[in-house]
Amino acid sequence: MDERYLVISSDCHAGLPPERYRDFLDPQYREAFDAALPIQLEETRKAAKKFLVDEVSAQWRKGQEKALTGAWDHEQRIQVMDEDGIAGEVIFPDGITEMNMPPFGAGLSLPTDGVVPELQWAGARAHNRWLAEFCQMAPERRAGIALVPICWDVGEAVKEIAWAKAHGLRGVLIPSRWGKCDPYHHPKYEPIWSACEELGMVVHLHSGAAPMEDYGEHLGMMGIYVTEVIWWSVRPLWFLIWGGVFERHPGMKLAITESTAIWVPETLALMDQRYSETHFSAKLGDYRSHLTRKPSEYFRRNVFVGASCMARREVELRHAIGLENILWGSDYPHPEGTWPMTRRHLLETFRGVPEDELGLMLGGNAARVYGFDLGKLGPLVARIGPEKAAFRA
Secondary structure, eight states, X not given: OTTBOOOEEEEEEEOOOGGGGGGGSOGGGHHHHHHHHHHHHHHHHHHHHHTTOHHHHHHHHTTOHHHHGGGTXXXXXXXXXXXXXXXXXXXXXXXTTTTOOOSTTOSTTOOSSSSOHHHHHHHHHHHHHHHHHHHHTSTTTEEEEEEOOTTTOHHHHHHHHHHXXXXXOOEEEOOSOOTTSOOTTSGGGHHHHHHHHHHTOEXXXXXXXXXXXXXXXXXXXXXHHHHHHHHHHHTHHHHHHHTTHHHHOTTOOEEEESSXXXXXXXXXXXXXXXXXXXXXXXXXXXXXXXXXXXXXHHHHHHEEXXXXXXXXXXXXXXXXXXXXXXXXXXXXXXXXXXXXXXXXXHHHHHTTSOHHHHHIIIIIHHHHHHTOOHHHHHHHHHHHSOXXXXXXX
């Protein structure tokens, strides 16, 4: 292991072929599932066309159909991860690419509009049950992230967080857009933050959700989406910081995944400036005394960036972003990810970076955040990990 890097992907996706979620649903929801499944599949096809990924994905899939079944097949996924040199992974739900999102609106975006809360909870629990079983097939390598639609019912959310912990999952995914529900600085969410802190469950925001209803079907809609989608996934951060959530819960961890890391230095500089004593802030009354730290200090202690498919520019900004806050990710099995060229991508992106710093970004930080057992992963890393010598300038 000393001559190879531990690589942990902080952003991978998995989900069952949609019809197979039926077996993981509570029986009372199966009739609704049967009625909803054809609608879900049709809506997913429409979304693929709307997001301009339909033809691209079809072309990209050619010759890779078997490897892509790793989105739900244990043995195939082990082979894919080994070939990529990835020893451990953090697993989110999947979606459009493999048509395998969970039922009833229980997917990456966890929307709060146009869904039935009871059914969305049922779909989330079905996915969490399957994911817990899937992760137990390789528990030393997989950190599953449970779907928890916290906006609807705080008590149910706390129960699901405890269930996920008891069944080996490592964190929770919450909606990045709460719509007409209460935002995350509302006191009602305190039991959720307490549960995650006490149980060591990492809270996650993942990119994808945006106000698509604003964009219509007009020319430029995708340009608008890709310009602001990251803003929507990052926006809860300032609710949590300014709302004092990290002040009251110093042990809570938040990971913002597949949302780049470019925004971090300027955002922290802006928030720190707004926190500082200035002529501007003096006009606004006391909005800071409940915080004992600058916003950037809460970020450094509590927040991590799952910087999927990192660009070289992000690597060059690593100290401004926070060397110990960066978590690399491959985004398997999505076409915009690094698979099946992960080893080449890593060399092109990270060559010349000091070994101790590169070790943190590729796997050391993620191992600490998610509690991966380095002793159990050591023999695997010694066999599949990228060789350190290849990265030396």
